[in-house]
Amino acid sequence: MGDLKRPRIAGRGLTGVPLPPADQPLHAPGVREDPRGFRSAGAGGKRLEPPAAFEPGDGVLEIELSEYAGYAGIVLANGGLEPKADSLLARKCGMPVRIRLSEEESWSALNAGRMAASATTVDVLAVYGDQMDVVVPAQIGWSRGADAVVVRSGIRSLAGLRGGVVAAARFTESDFFLRTLAAEAGIPVAVLPSPEAPPRSDAVNLLYLPDNEAAADRFLEDLGKGGGRLAGTVTWEPKVSEVLGKGGKGVRVLARNLNLLLVADVLLVNGGFARARPEVVAGLVEGMLEGNSLLRGPDRGNHLPAVAAAFGWEPEEAAENLSRVHLSNLPENLAFFSGAVDAGGSFGMLYQSAVLAYGPALLPRPAPEDRFPSLDALRALEKSGAFRGQRVDIAPVRTAALSLEGEPLLRKDVRFLFQRGGNAVDPAYGGQNEAAVAEILRLLRIGKGSLVRVRGFVDNAEWEEAKRAASTSARTFQEFAAALSLARAETVRALLAGKGIERDRILAVGTSWVQNVGSAVPQNRRVEAEWFPVE
Known part of the structure; x- marks a missing residue:
């Protein structure tokens, strides 16, 4: 296969001299x-x-x-x-x-x-x-598929890389690809100053190698020795295919830029x-x-x-x-x-x-x-009028059926807040709700064909009200909570559809239970989002 390559940048200065250490700025003092x-x-x-x-x-x-x-x-x-x-x-x-x-x-x-x-x-x-x-x-x-995050097979989402070490090449599009996904998931990125340095438990830890080829080779070496130092690598073709071939069932693609239009x-x-x-x-x-x-x-x-x-x-x-x-x-x-x-x-x-x-x-x-x-x-x-008749036409590439039943690539920390006891968004949090719509729209647009699952919740006070209402009704309090949380998720689905997103790309789910995220009741009366890119 012909190599899908661009100019190598990582690990070398632009005039052939080494870059500063991995944890130092590219542009040194004295500029x-x-x-x-x-x-x-x-x-x-x-x-x-x-x-x-x-x-x-x-x-x-x-x-x-x-x-x-x-x-x-x-x-x-x-x-x-x-x-x-x-x-x-x-x-x-x-x-x-x-x-x-x-x-x-x-x-x-x-x-x-x-x-x-x-x-x-x-x-x-x-x-x-x-x-x-x-x-x-x-x-x-x-680029559509040339860059990928390849990880050990037990890692199913970006959250699984928290505390792990990933081999990468500095300032390449592969580096940017992983950093962007981590930022979307709300996971900090840390750079290890040396291969022996302890990783941060709350971050995706990058171990920089001279280039993407070396990053992939380091991960393969770790796999071959039976080591557990590296959780994965972010690299480009043809090294992605090589790692998958040599790693066998022990590795998998966590994310590929096939439909994530970031590069x-x-x-x-x-x-x-x-x-x-x-x-x-x-x-x-x-x-x-x-x-x-x-x-x-x-x-x-x-x-x-x-x-x-x-x-x-x-x-x-x-x-x-x-x-x-x-x-x-x-x-x-x-x-x-x-x-x-x-x-x-x-x-x-x-x-x-x-x-x-x-x-x-x-x-x-x-x-x-x-x-x-x-x-x-x-x-x-x-x-x-040149190129008359052309139109924007970037179709998703599907290599496998997409299911919303498994683990999402990331759970987005965006929340829509609602009025008490109903499925109308709370005008007191208008700015936050509008920002949440914008965040999900951005994910759906950069992830061509990707899907989002929105999960509705009730708060603890509403749960108690549902119990009291159920005592005088044939419906159980779980049914009250399920109906309300689903109605909230459907409200968000309608908001996104109103912005031009196809309804079949949005799955609304009612959780029917309380899963508090803090002591503030309005923050628990919410809808959260999970993102599933097409692969």
Whole structure:
């Protein structure tokens, strides 16, 4: 199988020197501002080369990408890797394009103007963007299944990783994937300063290795020795398949980004060049979207040999690797940057999620998210009517039947509070209830096809009232409590459906018993949510 790879970042500085220790900020003290707002290294900093504009000295546009199926549309539009004056991409850009494939870091070269463009994921941009003079003119696509959390078979939910140690690679999209899931579950993340350090009992503990391959290998080594130090690893393909194959029945996938749209690839263009040659950037965006359209269209099979030849794959490998990515079209791009996307995370949401996932201890001064998007090319294409007839179309990928009977991936700490004795939400807690709706909507949108189970509860005072009412009725007090708790869950289901979520994605359950979460009675009169991603 062809490797589903992106540039390796973890464990190495952007100029080939080691990153700071795992529990230290990426950006060391002594950072200096320059007049353009980009930071350069002070004493001890591991920094990019200063910004400079790309100049196509030989009349060729230089792009560097990783050997990754998500970039196949750009490669196809170029007719391969080498510059061709008559390629679709060359005609759109007004100059031939050379694509270099590399698994080394390209950020310093891109920043310093030794290439015109590259690509990365939004979460990585949040980590390194404070040093970079780049623009993001388009989304390339989504990773769909390349990253996964693989754990020992006895671990059934994210809560099962609390107190455990997970092998990972720092500041990769896999690291971001696990950190985001832990944050959604309300579980803190701790970084072990050494392999021997004791883990925190209340946290998911990350043991950082040089890269994702090494992280997977460390977990396999622990399994092979019969050790119990590691609970799992978060890594990417093809190491996910290798761990599952060698680990056998002793391991399982806890979560995969097959339908969790958190890893979004974006095009990066050298900032000085983009400002000087916006027409070339527009051509690059249009050519990429044309290539993506060809690989999404009915004649996709006709283009697989060209993609395979460029990446050194067999056509069957190209088809398999492309099945694990979603190549974005024009309306999906517009929705992604505007925040209107309801089938995944938006640029702003993913950027801020990365900032929050790593926290101020690791990212003390992240760049503002609005520094990077430059959407003139996308808006011009929309106005021109190009790609007319396209629509947002990101369907869930189902590999197995989804059941709501088992353990959810996470129980979300969101609560809807109700008026006493009824199923109407309590206006005294309007802000909290509105925030709870927004939280569940966000999960359902980033988890394409995912389901949510909402569980209604009664409080202890209502339980006693139900007992008294039952004494003069043929119904038991359990039936009173069951009806009320189910009615509350159905109220939440209706609220979510009113926001455009299909009703069959929401299961309402009445618990019919008291399960207090504190001494405050209104906090016990509630509905809670559990999340089941499609896998």
